[in-house]
Amino acid sequence: MPPGLDNLKHIVVLMMENRSFDHMLGSLTAVNPQIDGITAALSNPDTTGAAVQPQPLAEFQGQLDPDPDHHFPAVDLQIFGGNTSPGRAANMQGFVKSYFNQQQDVGHSQKIMYYFAQNQLPVLTTLALEFAVFNRWFASIPGPTICNRAFAHYGTSFGRVDMDLLYVNEPFQSIYSRLINANPKHTAKLYYYDTTSSTMEITNLLQNQPELFGSYQQFLSDCSSGNLPDYSFVEPNYSDHDGDAGEEVASDQHPDHNVQAGELFIASVYNAIKSSPLWPNTALLVVYDEHGGIYDHVVPPACTPDQFTATANDTGTGMPFAFDRLGVRVPAILISPWIPAGTVVNRVFDHASIPATITKFFLRAFSPRSPRETSADVFIEPNAGTVDPARNLLSLGTMRTDCPDFDV
Amino acid sequence: MALIHVPRPKNAMDPDRPVNALLKTQMLHLHDAESKLPIGHRTDVYINAIKTEGEAANYIRQVTEAIHAAHAAAAKKRARPAAKRKPVIEIAAVADDGPVRKRTSAGANKTKKRAKTKPDRKS
Numbered sequence: 001m002p003p004g005l006d007n008l009k010h011i012v013v014l015m016m017e018n019r020s021f022d023h024m025l026g027s028l029t030a031v032n033p034q035i036d037g038i039t040a041a042l043s044n045p046d047t048t049g050a051a052v053q054p055q056p057l058a059e060f061q062g063q064l065d066p067d068p069d070h071h072f073p074a075v076d077l078q079i080f081g082g083n084t085s086p087g088r089a090a091n092m093q094g095f096v097k098s099y100f101n102q103q104q105d106v107g108h109s110q111k112i113m114y115y116f117a118q119n120q121l122p123v124l125t126t127l128a129l130e131f132a133v134f135n136r137w138f139a140s141i142p143g144p145t146i147c148n149r150a151f152a153h154y155g156t157s158f159g160r161v162d163m164d165l166l167y168v169n170e171p172f173q174s175i176y177s178r179l180i181n182a183n184p185k186h187t188a189k190l191y192y193y194d195t196t197s198s199t200m201e202i203t204n205l206l207q208n209q210p211e212l213f214g215s216y217q218q219f220l221s222d223c224s225s226g227n228l229p230d231y232s233f234v235e236p237n238y239s240d241h242d243g244d245a246g247e248e249v250a251s252d253q254h255p256d257h258n259v260q261a262g263e264l265f266i267a268s269v270y271n272a273i274k275s276s277p278l279w280p281n282t283a284l285l286v287v288y289d290e291h292g293g294i295y296d297h298v299v300p301p302a303c304t305p306d307q308f309t310a311t312a313n314d315t316g317t318g319m320p321f322a323f324d325r326l327g328v329r330v331p332a333i334l335i336s337p338w339i340p341a342g343t344v345v346n347r348v349f350d351h352a353s354i355p356a357t358i359t360k361f362f363l364r365a366f367s368p369r370s371p372r373e374t375s376a377d378v379f380i381e382p383n384a385g386t387v388d389p390a391r392n393l394l395s396l397g398t399m400r401t402d403c404p405d406f407d408v
Numbered sequence: 409m410a411l412i413h414v415p416r417p418k419n420a421m422d423p424d425r426p427v428n429a430l431l432k433t434q435m436l437h438l439h440d441a442e443s444k445l446p447i448g449h450r451t452d453v454y455i456n457a458i459k460t461e462g463e464a465a466n467y468i469r470q471v472t473e474a475i476h477a478a479h480a481a482a483a484k485k486r487a488r489p490a491a492k493r494k495p496v497i498e499i500a501a502v503a504d505d506g507p508v509r510k511r512t513s514a515g516a517n518k519t520k521k522r523a524k525t526k527p528d529r530k531s
Binding site: 017060061067122123126130144145146163164192194195196197198199200202203206207210211213238239240241242247249250254256257258260261263264267402403404405406407408 | 409411412413414415416417420421422423425428429430431433434437438440441444461462464465466468469471472473475476479
C-alpha cells in the first residue's frame with residue numbers, strides 16, 4: 001500500500017461558493033500550461049455581437065453586483081448560447097448574454113468574463129500549484145447552490161434543480177448517516193462557521209441530526225487536539241455579522257462577498273490542518289459548489305443519468321432534465337503532504353465524487369446509492385487491494401516537508 | 409517554502425447589504441424548520457420583513473440555536489427516569505392478570521371484552 005494512503009485517516013472537504021474555474025484559476029495556464037485555463041483564443045459575444053475576451057480585471061468586491069444569475073434557465077443560456085433547438089451542442093457562448101439580461105447594460109455584462117490575476121489570489125493559486133488541481137471538476141447540476149450541495153451530502157439532489165429541497169422518505173442516506181451507523185462505526189461532522197452563519201443543509205441534517213454539527217472554532221480545536229472525525233465537511237461564513245470575536249466578514253466568496261476574506265478562510269483551514277498533529281494523516285479538498293454564473297470555457301460533459309427527472313416546469317427551460325449533464329466547471333484542489341507539487345488531474349469529477357470517495361475509502365461499499373454517485377469517479381483510492389499508481393494522487397514515498405505556509 | 413503573505417480585505421464588512429438570494433433561501437428553509445419546533449422554541453420574526461444581511465444573520469442564529477435547544481430539551485426529557493414507577497411486584501401481578509392484558513392489546517370490540525373481564529377482575 002502506498003504510504004500516503006496507508007497514513008490517511010481523515011478527509012476534510014471545504015466547499016466555497018459560486019466561482020468558476022477560469023475566474024479563479026484560469027490565470028495559472030501561463031504558469032503551468034497543463035492547467036486548462038485562460039488562453040487568447042477564448043471569447044463570448046455580447047449583445048451587440050462583439051467578441052468579449054476574458055481579462056484579468058476581476059475585483060474582490062463590488063464588481064459582480066447584481067449577483068450573476070445561476071439558476072437553471074440562465075445556466076442553460078450560458079452553456080448553450082441561447083440555442084434551444086433539438087440536438088443543440090454546448091458552446092459556452094452565453095455568459096455575457098445571460099448577465100446582460102439582468103441589467104441591460106452592455107458594458108457591465110462584459111465583466112462576467114473577468115478573471116483574477118495569479119497574484120490577487122495567493123492562497124488558492126499557491127495551493128493549486130503546490131498540490132493537485134483538477135482540470136475537470138464540474139458542478140453536479142447546471143443550477144444553483146442548494147441542489148449542488150445536496151450532491152456533496154447525498155450523491156443526488158433527489159430530482160431537484162433549484163433551491164427548494166425536501167427529503168421526505170427519500171431512498172438515499174447522507175454520507176454522514178452512512179458513516180456513523182456503520183459497523184465498525186466511523187465519525188463524521190459538519191462544521192458551520194457559527195450559529196449565525198449556520199448551514200445550507202437545513203432541510204434534513206440540521207433539523208433531524210443537529211448533533212452532527214460543530215462550529216469553526218470547534219474545527220480549529222479538533223485540529224489542534226488531533227481529534228478530527230474521519231470525515232469533516234466545512235462551510236464558510238455566509239454573512240457579514242457581529243460575532244463573539246467582533247466583526248465577522250462573509251468568507252464564502254459568493255458574489256458580492258469579498259474574495260480576499262475567502263482567501264483568508266481557505267488559508268485558515270489549511271493552516272489549522274497543517275499545524276495539527278494530523279497533517280500526515282489528513283487530505284483536504286477545497287472545492288466550489290457551482291460557478292455562480294461566471295464564465296468558464298470548458299463544455300460540461302454528459303454523465304450517467306440519475307434515476308430522477310426534473311420536469312420542463314421544474315427546469316424553467318421548457319425541457320425536462322434527466323441529470324445527464326454536469327454543471328459548469330469549478331475550482332477544486334486536493335491537498336496532502338503526500339501529493340507531488342504541480343499535480344494536474346484530467347479525469348472528470350463532480351460533487352457526487354465526494355460521497356463516492358468517502359464511502360469507498362472508509363466503508364468500501366454501501367447500498368443503495370444514486371446512479372450518479374455509483375458512476376462518479378473517486379479522487380482518493382480505497383486503501384485496500386491493489387492500488388493503480390496512475391490513479392493514486394497521494395503517490396509520494398516520503399512525506400513532503402516543503403509545503404507552503406500562510407500568514408493568517 | 410517562504411511564508412506566504414495573505415492580504416486582509418479592507419472595508420468589507422457591510423451588515424446593511426441587501427440580503428442575497430442564497431441567504432433568502434437559507435431563511436426560508438429555517439423558517440420551515442422553525443414551524444416544526446415546539447411553540448416555546450419558535451421566534452416571532454416575520455421573515456418577509458428582513459431586508460439586510462445583518463437582520464438575516466440575526467434570524468438565522470436564533471433559529472439555529474432554537475433547533476439545537478429543542479433537540480437538547482427532547483434528549484433531556486428522554487433521559488429523565490420515569491416518575492413513580494410501580495414496584496416490580498405490582499407490575500408482575502398485573503401481568504399475571506390475563507384478561508386485562510388482552511383488553512389493552514385489542515383494538516376493536518372493547519365494550520364486549522371489558523364486560524368479559526369484569527368478573528375476572530372482581531374474583
